[in-house]
Amino acid sequence: MSNRRFATALASGLADLGLEHAVVSPGSRNTPLLAGFAAETRITKWPFIDERVAGFFATGLAKTTGRPVVLVSTSGTAAAEYHPAVIEASHSDVPLIVLTADRPEELRGVGAPQTIDQISLYGTAVRMFADALVPELETSVASALDIAFDAWAHATAVPSGPVHINLPFREPLLDEPRAHFTPALTPIGDDAPVPDLSIVASRLAGRRSLIVAGRSNDPEFAAACARLARRLSAPILADPLSGLRFGGHSLELVLSSGDQLAAAGALDLLRPEIVLRFGPVPTSKPVWTWLQTNPDVEQILIDVQSRDATGSASTVLEIPETAAASALGEVTAGTPSPEEWGSSWMHLDKEVSDRIAEYLTTADFPNEPEIARIVANSVPDGSILTIGSSMPVRDVDAFGGKAIKDMRVFGNRGANGIDGVVSAALGIAATGVHSTVLVGDVSMLHDIGSLAAAALLSLPLTIAVVNNNGGGIFHFLPQADPGVLPDDTFEEYLAMPHGTDFVQVARSFGIEAHNIVDRYHLSAMIGSDTRAPRLLQIRTERQANLEIHNAIAAEVRRLVR
Numbered sequence: 001m002s003n004r005r006f007a008t009a010l011a012s013g014l015a016d017l018g019l020e021h022a023v024v025s026p027g028s029r030n031t032p033l034l035a036g037f038a039a040e041t042r043i044t045k046w047p048f049i050d051e052r053v054a055g056f057f058a059t060g061l062a063k064t065t066g067r068p069v070v071l072v073s074t075s076g077t078a079a080a081e082y083h084p085a086v087i088e089a090s091h092s093d094v095p096l097i098v099l100t101a102d103r104p105e106e107l108r109g110v111g112a113p114q115t116i117d118q119i120s121l122y123g124t125a126v127r128m129f130a131d132a133l134v135p136e137l138e139t140s141v142a143s144a145l146d147i148a149f150d151a152w153a154h155a156t157a158v159p160s161g162p163v164h165i166n167l168p169f170r171e172p173l174l175d176e177p178r179a180h181f182t183p184a185l186t187p188i189g190d191d192a193p194v195p196d197l198s199i200v201a202s203r204l205a206g207r208r209s210l211i212v213a214g215r216s217n218d219p220e221f222a223a224a225c226a227r228l229a230r231r232l233s234a235p236i237l238a239d240p241l242s243g244l245r246f247g248g249h250s251l252e253l254v255l256s257s258g259d260q261l262a263a264a265g266a267l268d269l270l271r272p273e274i275v276l277r278f279g280p281v282p283t284s285k286p287v288w289t290w291l292q293t294n295p296d297v298e299q300i301l302i303d304v305q306s307r308d309a310t311g312s313a314s315t316v317l318e319i320p321e322t323a324a325a326s327a328l329g330e331v332t333a334g335t336p337s338p339e340e341w342g343s344s345w346m347h348l349d350k351e352v353s354d355r356i357a358e359y360l361t362t363a364d365f366p367n368e369p370e371i372a373r374i375v376a377n378s379v380p381d382g383s384i385l386t387i388g389s390s391m392p393v394r395d396v397d398a399f400g401g402k403a404i405k406d407m408r409v410f411g412n413r414g415a416n417g418i419d420g421v422v423s424a425a426l427g428i429a430a431t432g433v434h435s436t437v438l439v440g441d442v443s444m445l446h447d448i449g450s451l452a453a454a455a456l457l458s459l460p461l462t463i464a465v466v467n468n469n470g471g472g473i474f475h476f477l478p479q480a481d482p483g484v485l486p487d488d489t490f491e492e493y494l495a496m497p498h499g500t501d502f503v504q505v506a507r508s509f510g511i512e513a514h515n516i517v518d519r520y521h522l523s524a525m526i527g528s529d530t531r532a533p534r535l536l537q538i539r540t541e542r543q544a545n546l547e548i549h550n551a552i553a554a555e556v557r558r559l560v561r
Helices: 002-017 031-039 051-065 083-092 140-156 197-204 221-232 258-263 285-293 321-331 339-362 368-378 391-399 421-429 441-446 449-457 472-476 489-495 502-508 519-527 542-560
Strands: 021-024 044-047 069-073 096-102 128-131 162-168 209-213 236-238 274-278 298-302 315-317 383-387 407-411 434-440 461-467 512-515 534-539
Touching: 002 031, 002 140, 021 031, 021 051, 031 069, 031 096, 031 489, 044 051, 044 489, 051 069, 051 083, 051 096, 083 096, 083 162, 096 140, 128 140, 140 162, 197 274, 197 298, 197 321, 209 221, 221 236, 221 274, 221 321, 236 258, 258 285, 258 339, 258 391, 258 542, 274 321, 298 321, 339 368, 339 542, 368 391, 368 434, 368 461, 368 519, 368 542, 383 391, 383 421, 391 434, 391 472, 407 421, 421 434, 421 441, 421 449, 421 461, 434 441, 441 461, 461 502, 461 519, 472 489, 472 542, 502 512, 502 534, 519 534
Parallel strands: 021 044, 021 069, 069 096, 096 162, 128 162, 209 236, 209 274, 274 298, 298 315, 383 407, 383 434, 434 461, 461 534, 512 534
Antiparallel strands: none
């Protein structure tokens, strides 16, 4: 298991050199590092949810002891949160060793989730930067020891200061990684002529076509895509941030439960002959995993940045999605998909959606799928809903359904970071539009300063915080399985319970705050207007959340199969 061996050797090598302290933050991609440092008993581990706080904590610790301190983060904006502390350490000659987990090379620059450019992320503020190779079984121990020595030497040189080691890991993170994929086709760039969309239309005509719509900020995209779907008689698997699930356009072919259907095997039961993809990969992992593992199904990707994170598109058209959908709607002619194709999908979708609604209506409350369903359906016309990354956006995708109402949905899903969600929602509220944000507790902790800003600005924003006392999403990953990680490592370094009561925190800032224990109270509060910020805390349990998700998935599988 090269990832685990590498991380264990790296922690051991640093301990041999004299490392006494490691400041760690939770994440999925950095799980090998968390496991490696957790197993090294000579190193004291300091867990922090917020990487910005962690960075300055490490700076203070290293400044006082005069010895290097290690920082461990996951990929994406989490790594960027260290930047202010790295700058301070550089100017103060404080030795830090910053270890940032990253995606491997084949997932960079193609729109893969939670992936940013981490190469030389801290610029000239570090004494040394290295982008390590993906660990290989035969060389992982030796390369880890080399990295440990180089990092220590540069951090403790005169003048001492921070170093940055970027560490890519392939999945599975705690097992032997699989061979990586190669992109299927070089995208068509600006130097190539725009392809004739009538040719694309001819390839769609008469075939079992499926549309997969990813995130879009263009309010015109949904209507254009819905018109195209009607011309093609093609069902739409729509991301909640695509604009297609809510609005005044036709919802006739928009699936309510695409994520659940994909997870239950519907894409194999009702197998498309061609998939027309718009924008970046959708939130739904079952959807994009199916796309990735079925490159034999023709896939045409239309994306202004040609982000094919799955590497499975046979044709990539680098043109604006809305313009392409409109143009295709005009030139699409001839035979649409077979008559029973769209109706079969929509009939199954209605069965699944009705069963989910029935199940959640009778389930004990609070539970996280029902919270997402209530929030998405209670936000009034003319509103904007901001959804936090991690579980909230996945739950709105899986359980939020669809509705004809004037509502836009946003989220920080460009880099998929959990930081700054409430602050972004405050910015949306500053436009004067009725605004609601659904956010998890860890994300709220990351953006706790936004409550001070909300109180100061007195903007009308309803903040719904799902508080399950830690990183609930990690319970859905293999890292949570018994025996995968050493005893207590999962709870201490990944789930990381915090014990924060956000009602008390909000009230300390002078913000109206309520504990919500009743579904009708939640619906009423989300649907009512407010002239000032208010916070709604809904407490749930992480293990119970996993169980209800699994129970609903089992119900859907019975319907699909």
